Each structure stands twice: as C-alpha cells, then as structure tokens.
Amino acid sequence: MNVIKKVRGVVSFAYTCQADKQFSDKFWSRHHIASNGYYSVRQYRAATCTELGKPLQITEKKSNELKPGQIRVKIHAAAVNFADVLINNGLYQVKHKPPFTSGLEFAGVVIETGKDTKTKVGTRVVGMEFMTGHAEETCVRENVVYQIPDDMDFATAASGITSSYATAVGALESKARIQPGEKLLVTAAGGALGLAAIDLAKNVYGAEVIAAAGGSDKCNFLEQKGFKTIDYSKESIKEAVKKAYPKGMDVALDSNGGDHFMECFKSMAVDGRLLSLGFSTGKFPSVPVNHMLVKNITVTGFYWGIYHKYDVSYERWTINEAFRYFTDGKINPHIGATFSLDKINDAFAYIMKRKSIGKVVIEIQ
Template structure:
C-alpha cells in the first residue's frame, strides 16, 4: 500500500510517497481502507515537530479520515468488514490503509459522503465542545469568531447560530467574510481593512460575550479588550503563528474567563461526553443546520499543495485529500 511519509521533520516538501507493508490489526484495532482524509492545521505542525503529539519517525501525518472497514482485530464487536466509518487518528491518515483503535471510530451517518465524513469530526467536534462545555454559550449572547472562514471558524459560526447566539465573523478579506455570511454570520469585520479593537468598540460598546479564537497573534488581545463582563475567551489555536502574551489584568478588569480548548485531550478524558456531542452534531447535520464547506479536494499525490492551502491561510472551509481517487 502507498503512504505519505514523514521521514525527517520539516515542511511539506520533505514528505515522500512510498510503498509500505499492509498492516495487520491487533487486539481492539480496526484495519481501514482510507477513502479520504481531512486536513487540519495540526497536520502542518506535526511534520515539523511543533505539535503536542510527536510520533516516532517515520510516520504518516493525517489526523482524521473516512473509509471502509477491511478487517477487525480480536475483541472488536462494533464494526464489521465493508462498514463505512469515520474517525480520528492523531496521525497516519495520509495512507491507503491504517490501523485505528475501535474506540476512535464512528459509523458514517446516512446522507454523508466520504469527503464530508473525512472533514467533519475535528472541526465540528472542536467547536461544539468549545461552545457547549467550555463557554456554556446561551441564546442571545454575542459570539465573536476570529478566523471565521477557516475550518473550525466556519463550524463555530454554524454551531453558534444553531445555539441561538448572535455571530460576529472576523476574517482578513471580504471574500472570506462572504463565506462566513453564507454560513449564517450576522455581522462581518474585515480585520485587514479595519482595526479590530476600534471596530468592536464602535459596534459593540458593551462588549462581546464569547470570543472563539483559533488565530492568536495580535488579534487575541484586540478582541479581549472588547470583552463583556463575565465573558469567555476560548483559546483554540494559533494559526497566525505567534502565541499571544495576554496582560493578566484584562481578565481582572473584565471579570472574564480565559478558557483553553484542547478537543483531542477532551475526547480521551471524557469519551462519553464527546460521543454525546457527536450524536448531537449528527442530528444537527440531519436537520440541515450544519452544511460542511469543502473548499478544495486534492489528489493523493498533491499532498504538498493541500498542506500549503492551510499554511498560506487561503483555505475557505475544509481541505480534503482524496486518498482513494474517487
């Protein structure tokens, strides 16, 4: 089978495609034929050794995928060959076959194709956990989404609307903001053309209730300075590159909370709660309230261009690697 391998830490152009042996499932494992892999910002970090997860070399990147069960290992009772599944892998999904622990797989719901299934779990799981468990967002509250045209940003826009919030989408171009508007955003701020702090101060003098921040850099503090009393800053990631150093007095003056969102750890620490979240997300998908936007689909051999769509921050929605050549 073919796999995209990271044999030395570095950017995407150091990855290679090689034929490797087909794996055999062990106890509690499922062997999956990967149909499609969803790309996420951590995929660009893990190959450079900059992510929390640091696999031994060589390894295949790719943290989520959709495919078909080929074989099950000892003790696996919930899956059978031929079944369509989706799941989180941490890494390894950029390969034609993969072994996945059975507790990291979910049957694909009716009406969801392979590309959508591969692009669903991480962004919607992250944003739902952030807004439900970490922010406890309430109907009528204001939700500010930074990086609103990216994968997790768009998911936060849709989920925020479904939860009854007023959603303010922020992005770096009018084109990106149009995507957020189509996803349901009520207000739009282009922080390339406007000063974010001043724009928020003018439009929302009482501040915003929840800030969803997968961007970091200078945007975090600018948004935090416009936080409402009892507000919640959700620290999701740092796609802009720099990890912000936030003045601690802002949390004191605003009476607000700065809350970390590490969905990967949450899925391991609270698997039952996470599964309930996923089932609720499937319900919203079935009701048409969530409409995953896949901006680009790349061939297996085009992995470098696919990863570049994330590092260049040009992706509007999710990027998918078509592993099976569908």
C-alpha cells in the first residue's frame, strides 16, 4: 500500500494491482487522486472530543483499513443522545480517553466490507457503537448494524429505533409485561425515550397513558398528540395521579430519578410495576422496601445497553420489533431538531438546555 501511494497514473495503478478487482475496490474505498496527481489516503471529517468537558472539534481523519469482521459505513445521519453529552464530559459509566470520535448511534450505507462478513456493499443500515456516529464514515463490527426497512429514511433510522424504541419495547413488553387497558405513567415523556414509550404504549399495547414532562411547551406538544399530561414543573406527580386514577398506576417508567422516581413510587397501584430507566437529575433514590411489601410493588432497573454484551439475541429482538411496528404503521418516531455536523456543539447545547422534544439528529450527507 505504501508503494502504491507513490505511483502516479491509472495505468501504473492497474499494473501494480494486476487487475485484481477486489484489491482495487478496497484501495479506492480508502484513497483518492490528490490535486498533485498522486494517490493519497482518503480522509473524512469527524466531531472529535480532544479534551473532556470542552467543545468538540471538527477534525480530518484518515480512513482506516478494515479488520476481519468489520464493515465501512458512509454515515448519512446520526443521533445526539444525552449519553453522548455525558461521555464527552467524562460522566458516563463507560469512560473514554480523548481524543475520540463523538457519537454512538448512526445510519448510512455500507461502502466496503472486510473479511468474514456477509453484508453487501450498498446495504442501508443503522447501528450503535461507541466513538463512531458523529462523522462522515465509520468502521464497525458487522454485528452492531441492522438493515433498515425500505420505507425508512436515514434520519428516522437514526432517531432512536436502535436505542429509544428498542429500550421501550424491552421495558414495556418483556419487563413490565404491560397489558391492554392498563394505566401507564411515563416521566420525561417529551424526550426521545419517553416519546417512544408513550407511542408504543398507546398505539401498540393499548394502554391508558399519562405523559409527565417539565414545562408547558412539552406538555402542549403531548396534549396535541392526544395524551393526558402532568407538568411536574408546576404540580405534584402523586397528586395529579391521585385525581386522575385514585387506585394508582399499573406501570410506571421513570428516567429522571430523585424526587420524580419517589413520586412515581407513591403513585403505584397494588401489584404495580415501576421501572427505573435512568437518572437525568443525577439523584439516586432509596426505595422503602416496606412499602413495596405492603402494596406488592415490583421495582425493576432496566438498562437495555447491557444486552449488547450479554444477550445479543434479546437486543436484536427489541430492534426487530421496533422495525416491525414501524413497517406496520403503528409507531411514528419524532425528530425534534436537526443540525449539521459543523453545528454539533449547538446540538449538544440544545439538549443540555432541555429544549429538545424527541430525538436530535445530525444530518451528515
């Protein structure tokens, strides 16, 4: 490869390659003809965390050679998750040492495949992998991507199918075992995960939903979607639930932690199931076990990401279910805002200010 970089002209390249098409395709996936007429390693732009807690930098990176089992994806759209904010500030449970590419959820087209892979070039895929998404291309293991349905565009694919909707499927369908007609309370209902949960609960599982969110803008949006709401910036979750459903909630999903989790706990019906999905407030509540006993309440933690390591079949089931519900026209992922790659720091600031409703997406191609 180093010799070929110095060779000038297509004829010389073809002779050096000995008309080996496979080698030629691989070569051109990583190279281009520079302005001086010489071949050079192709580069791509990426949002790079050069220092934890500092703004991301748009940098030029060289295309890496694929390892066995890897594929190269030309990224068209990528999500900005709250986890991305935590990772780039060194606050996530999985630590990364700078410099690294930001982003973990992306959608695009396969442009090259390595040895021991089955995916075909040209396949439209969505995937999740740390240190990949916020860039023009990425090299990832084949088993972290999923083929996108034909009727799904890249922005929609990157808007939470492999995270928010898959998490909500696992939480509601397999952990909470929600049934038609049951009453569900969801906090942070204006966020990507919250919207996915109430979308599935209402339109797939047939539950009665109370969508709890902070602020009139989010609550107005949710009411326009046909949901009962609680604005917990103005009223108590417990008191609002008591007025609407005196017997309490059958199922609750909380992503906030802290006082909101405890108010959900106090709002549960007998035999209620409360799932903890995160702690956006940064506060970790303590559960009074004696109250669990008295009302037969089940409290469950649910971290969907762990199945990526311990049970890929479960992960694939949740994602395929989300794809199926989309193809059947039952769910409608909501994109709250889009930004270009150059404006990635604005996207992060938008999320930090709690302005986002649904998923924030970076449009790259």
